[in-house]
Amino acid sequence: MAIKTEDGRELRSFKFKEEDESQEVRAVERGILLETLASQLPPDAIRFSSKLAKIDKSESGETLLELTDGTQLYAKIVIGCDGIRSPIATWMGFSEPRYVGHCAFRGLAFYPDGQPFEPKVNYIYGRGVRAGYVPVSATKVYWFVCFNSSTPGPKITDPSVLKKQTGELVKNWPQELLNIIDVTPDDTIIRTPLVDRWLWPTISPSASTGRVVLVGDAWHPMTPNLGQGACCALEDAVVLARKLASAIKSEPTSVEDALKSYETERWPRIFPLTIRANLVGSLLQLDNPLVCSVRNNVVIPKVVRLGPILEHTNFECEPLS
Numbered sequence: 127m128a129i130k131t132e133d134g135r136e137l138r139s140f141k142f143k144e145e146d147e148s149q150e151v152r153a154v155e156r157g158i159l160l161e162t163l164a165s166q167l168p169p170d171a172i173r174f175s176s177k178l179a180k181i182d183k184s185e186s187g188e189t190l191l192e193l194t195d196g197t198q199l200y201a202k203i204v205i206g207c208d209g210i211r212s213p214i215a216t217w218m219g220f221s222e223p224r225y226v227g228h229c230a231f232r233g234l235a236f237y238p239d240g241q242p243f244e245p246k247v248n249y250i251y252g253r254g255v256r257a258g259y260v261p262v263s264a265t266k267v268y269w270f271v272c273f274n275s276s277t278p279g280p281k282i283t284d285p286s287v288l289k290k291q292t293g294e295l296v297k298n299w300p301q302e303l304l305n306i307i308d309v310t311p312d313d314t315i316i317r318t319p320l321v322d323r324w325l326w327p328t329i330s331p332s333a334s335t336g337r338v339v340l341v342g343d344a345w346h347p348m349t350p351n352l353g354q355g356a357c358c359a360l361e362d363a364v365v366l367a368r369k370l371a372s373a374i375k376s377e378p379t380s381v382e383d384a385l386k387s388y389e390t391e392r393w394p395r396i397f398p399l400t401i402r403a404n405l406v407g408s409l410l411q412l413d414n415p416l417v418c419s420v421r422n423n424v425v426i427p428k429v430v431r432l433g434p435i436l437e438h439t440n441f442e443c444e445p446l447s
């Protein structure tokens with residue numbers, strides 16, 4: 127991992143293995159992850175592009191799911207993994223996630239003849255703006271630019287506008303970053319207002335009601351400053367699968383109890399991470415020149431150690447039976 131300033135000066139570089147033998151970083155393209163997981167299931171197990179319009183309790187005690195094409199499904203168990211604007215979370219009484227004051231542009235640069243970068247994560251810190259890039263495959267490089275904005279701003283879908291706005295934020299930054307943005311296909315660039323939701327005990331609704339349960343961003347949207355949102359969604363899935371499997375194998379626990387037990391196990395992990403990610407983001411987005419100078423000349427080169435920073439990524443995932 128390398129950290130530079132906006133004028134290209136290297137502040138620090140770390141090797142994950144030197145800090146902690148168990149650590150490595152893997153950048154995974156979402157489509158590939160989805161295909162890999164889906165390929166482990168029977169061919170008809172997943173029905174894609176099924177947009178939920180409405181959810182309700184049915185008279186039979188099952189949950190009624192109505193799709194936008196009018197299809198009605200009666201479900202014994204519903205796992206709501208429908209992201210930050212989850213209609214299932216809304217139905218369960220969760221509030222809208224809260225905007226945290228910064229947005230991110232993201233894209234996937236494409237190099238048809240092979241990308242030229244070393245397998246490392248690169249960060250560039252400016253004042254109130256920061257960027258990063260990391261190779262994800264032999265031909266693709268993921269990048270982001272995060273910036274302060276008092277409001278989430280209008281939804282912009284025109285890719286040429288998105289690319290132009292990104293370029294303006296980092297216009298005198300290292301050429302390497304500008305080239306990466308330049309070779310990014312328009313249809314991979316998006317702008318996302320960053321949000322989170324703090325799950326205060328006793329105040330927030332429960333992660334499950336009856337046989338309906340939330341996982342991932344639908345339950346605990348967090349800002350991406352620790353790179354843990356998708357990781358936590360995967361951890362949720364592992365824990366939930368284990369709890370459900372033992373309930374369904376007719377151990378004394380009911381499905382409803384299994385869902386409550388999943389929440390009890392996951393909350394102590396995701397609540398502190400949500401808060402920590404928020405605080406880290408607020409610190410990294412500071413634009414005060416004095417604070418940024420101390421960060422660049424003292425904190426990053428002399429104080430920061432990778433081991434403690436990455437401790438939160440350790441999650442013991444026992445094999446699923």
Ligand SMILES: Cc1cc2nc3c(=O)[nH]c(=O)nc-3n(C[C@H](O)[C@H](O)[C@H](O)COP(=O)(O)OP(=O)(O)OC[C@H]3O[C@@H](n4cnc5c(N)ncnc54)[C@H](O)[C@@H]3O)c2cc1C
Pocket residue numbers: 176177178179207208209210211212213230232270318320341342343344350352353354355356357358359
């Ligand atoms: C800028 C940025 C950088 C990030 N970087 C990282 C990182 O480095 N590491 C990391 O671990 N995480 C990162 N994250 C977080 C990560 O993207 C999310 O935490 C993760 O995608 C959550 O997965 P999910 O499956 O819960 O939700 P999502 O990925 O949002 O998936 C929700 C799914 O539900 C579907 N859906 C929505 N509404 C409906 C409906 N009505 N009916 C049916 N389906 C519906 C959507 O189409 C989508 O397929 C980052 C996020 C951002 C914004």
